[in-house]
Amino acid sequence: MSYDSQIAQREIDVIIDELAKSSDVVGDVVEFGCYEGDTSVILAREMQDQPDKWLWLYDSFAGLPPKTAADQSAAGWRFKEGELKASPDQVAHKFKKYKLPDPVIKQAWFDELDPVADLPEKISFALLDGDFYESIKTSLALVAPKMQPGAKIIIHDYRNPQLPGSAKAVNEFLSANPELTFRLRAGLAIIDF
Numbered sequence: 118m119s120y121d122s123q124i125a126q127r128e129i130d131v132i133i134d135e136l137a138k139s140s141d142v143v144g145d146v147v148e149f150g151c152y153e154g155d156t157s158v159i160l161a162r163e164m165q166d167q168p169d170k171w172l173w174l175y176d177s178f179a180g181l182p183p184k185t186a187a188d189q190s191a192a193g194w195r196f197k198e199g200e201l202k203a204s205p206d207q208v209a210h211k212f213k214k215y216k217l218p219d220p221v222i223k224q225a226w227f228d229e230l231d232p233v234a235d236l237p238e239k240i241s242f243a244l245l246d247g248d249f250y251e252s253i254k255t256s257l258a259l260v261a262p263k264m265q266p267g268a269k270i271i272i273h274d275y276r277n278p279q280l281p282g283s284a285k286a287v288n289e290f291l292s293a294n295p296e297l298t299f300r301l302r303a304g305l306a307i308i309d310f
């Protein structure tokens with residue numbers, strides 16, 4: 118089965134491998150910035166042997182928020198407010214098409230999510246793909262307290278010169294949490310709990 122994605126194949130391979138490594142960890146799987154659900158269906162397919170876990174997907178479905186100063190980059194001119202619009206129905210339809218279990222889909226700006234009502238209590242694996250500084254910073258703050266021992270966070274675009282806000286948010290988070298292990302694989306930032 119092949120899927121289209123905003124993420125390169127070498128990155129998908131890493132995501133699948135790290136998700137498998139966290140399969141014995143207690144807690145659900147979350148993706149912040151699911152867009153049309155292409156990486157989401159990859160996560161869901163790999164979770165089929167972990168039927169006790171839910172997949173939670175988050176997106177504004179209104180596209181990207183405004184950039185802040187931390188996101189400015191000549192190379193990233195294509196990433197504009199309102200780009201990458203999708204819909205929850207589009208994502209739900211994709212799951213049906215591939216006969217995958219329904220995910221929990223939350224339509225909201227990340228900074229409007231309630232950590233208790235809108236997120237699972239425990240998380241084993243988080244994929245953060247919100248592109249911009251505030252989006253990555255907010256999603257890190259939401260998921261970090263829920264990550265279980267052995268759990269992993271993967272952050273996209275850490276090495277992407279078009280989206281410098283991603284690395285800035287990750288580096289600030291790591292400075293504030295020096296006990297956590299940080300790795301890079303195929304340009305993806307990986308934080309081990």
Ligand SMILES: C[S@@+](CC[C@H](N)C(=O)[O-])C[C@H]1O[C@@H](n2cnc3c(N)ncnc32)[C@H](O)[C@@H]1O
Pocket residue numbers: 122123124149150151152153154155156157175176177178179180181182201202203225226227228246247248249251252
């Ligand atoms: C690059 S796309 C995600 C691509 C997807 N992970 C894939 O590989 O198919 C980034 C998504 O993040 C969402 N997003 C970015 N910042 C957000 C925020 N602060 N709140 C809600 N959604 C946000 C955008 O709407 C967009 O759909």
